[in-house]
Amino acid sequence: MSRIVVAVDGPAGSGKSSVSKAVARKLGYAYLDTGAAYRAFAWHAQNAGVELEDAASVASALPSFEFSEATDPDHFSVRVGEKDVTDAIRKPAVTGIVSLVARVPEVRAALTEVFRSIAAATERDGIVIEGRDITTAVAPDAQVRVLLTASEEARMGRRSAELTGYSAQVVGEQLKARDRADSRVVDFMTAADGVTTVDSTELDFDETVDAVIAVIRTNL
Ligand SMILES: Nc1ncnc2c1ncn2[C@@H]1O[C@H](COP(=O)(O)OP(=O)(O)OP(=O)(O)O)[C@@H](O)[C@H]1O
């Protein structure tokens, strides 16, 4: 079976996860959140007691990382070993350290292989894979490649509306700091050749989903 791969990249809070999941649900595709894998590895590395500032120490946690992620957009979950970490990896404690592990080349190489294996194993007609380097490194040959953007102001506003109980200023600063750190490793702010930009600043959620589906239909 020839499987359709839709690659979606973008900065923090641009809507990659929620929009990609909705697109996958509408098209009957699988959904792969690669950020969840980096987050799960950060959670694991921290629990393993590694020195997060030291690349070799971070990489030493790779062999014991038993990761699994469901690709059904209606039943999303992430496990490390037997432990369900779906909620734990969204906590600010993990968000605050994930860039430190994501910058380690051995980690990126190992997770890229995991993503390709998961994509190859899906039984659905297609898969939407979202992250930071999907259009450029994980699936550069994907049939559809999208950069999902929104202004920093819109992204900060959406994220702080979502994270009630945290100050808007702290949430905004964390989002900007993470983008700054991540963009030293991967360029997800500009579209690579052949990648279509969808700017959701002036779109609501449903309009953004429709815009991504329109790009998919144009490319298939
Ligand atoms: N076009 C839109 N209009 C309004 N809200 C949106 C839109 N797109 C996404 N959102 C909302 O913005 C918030 C952030 O979206 P989401 O978590 O999907 O972003 P993300 O790019 O995956 O972020 P991160 O990289 O930090 O995980 C969510 O609450 C989502 O529902």
Ligand SMILES: Nc1ccn([C@@H]2O[C@H](COP(=O)(O)O)[C@@H](O)[C@H]2O)c(=O)n1
């Ligand atoms: N392809 C990717 C995806 C994610 N990362 C790193 O993981 C962090 C969490 O990602 P979210 O999409 O859940 O926000 C992100 O800040 C990056 O550090 C990555 O490097 N490559």
